[in-house]
């Protein structure tokens with residue numbers, strides 16, 4: 001970290017702060033700082049978890065108003081310590097778990113009441129919000145389990161997606177998308193939301209075909225990459241890391257999930273923001289770029305995600 005050049009700050013584009021207890025987080029944040037990781041976007045899973053972290057992790061959380069006043073770069077120069085940028089979402093895996101009747105059908109009544117709560121919590125705490133999401137599609141076997149049919153699951157996830165997009169337009173915030181085993185339907189949705197007017201959006205843990213990264217860049221949406229690129233069998237992911245256009249490239253951990261294989265060959269059971277340094281190292285090798293270049297790229301693309309490009 002350097003106050004003279006704050007755009008050289010390494011920031012984690014996707015982490016789940018609510019998964020760490022407050023006492024644990026003190027140590028996790030200290031280890032992140034020791035690894036020169038200065039902050040993270042805390043991806044939202046459900047509306048009640050935003051209320052929780054605002055109470056339990058308050059001292060790390062940065063309001064959006066303070067950054068608007070001083071600028072994203074100046075924020076890191078002015079504040080010491082680890083900075084957390086929260087979002088609120090309706091995660092597609094949670095949608096699958098919470099909006100399913102005992103018979104395996106879509107519980108529309110529950111969905112509508114959760115969406116009402118989602119809107120009111122987001123409006124109440126909007127000054128702390130930096131993004132809307134996660135939202136998206138997940139049709140993996142693990143998520144489909146317990147559902148009578150895939151179409152109903154996708155209908156539930158579409159309803160959540162639409163709610164997130166509506167809220168993002170109202171609060172003028174960017175959108176975080178999760179897509180697993182559902183790239184085709186995700187891409188169709190991205191084309192729709194682009195027409196609808198969503199300008200700033202990231203696909204976290206990008207798992208689509210590497211050939212589609214150029215299409216993503218043409219609509220100005222970002223692709224974030226994490227620890228999966230270090231896994232021995234993740235050839236497809238490494239190809240995407242190599243081919244991703246620089247203007248849409250982001251780095252993330254998705255802590256506490258998807259921990260990377262570290263340089264010593266160990267794969268920690270729990271991921272944390274400090275391991276972004278290891279992910280960065282692997283990215284340098286794959287893309288043939290220096291750490292400084294990639295840190296700056298990640299920083300300016302994340303700033304563009306939060307505030308738009310000039």
Ligand SMILES: [Zn+2]
Nearest residue numbers: 014043134254
């Ligand atoms: Zn996530």
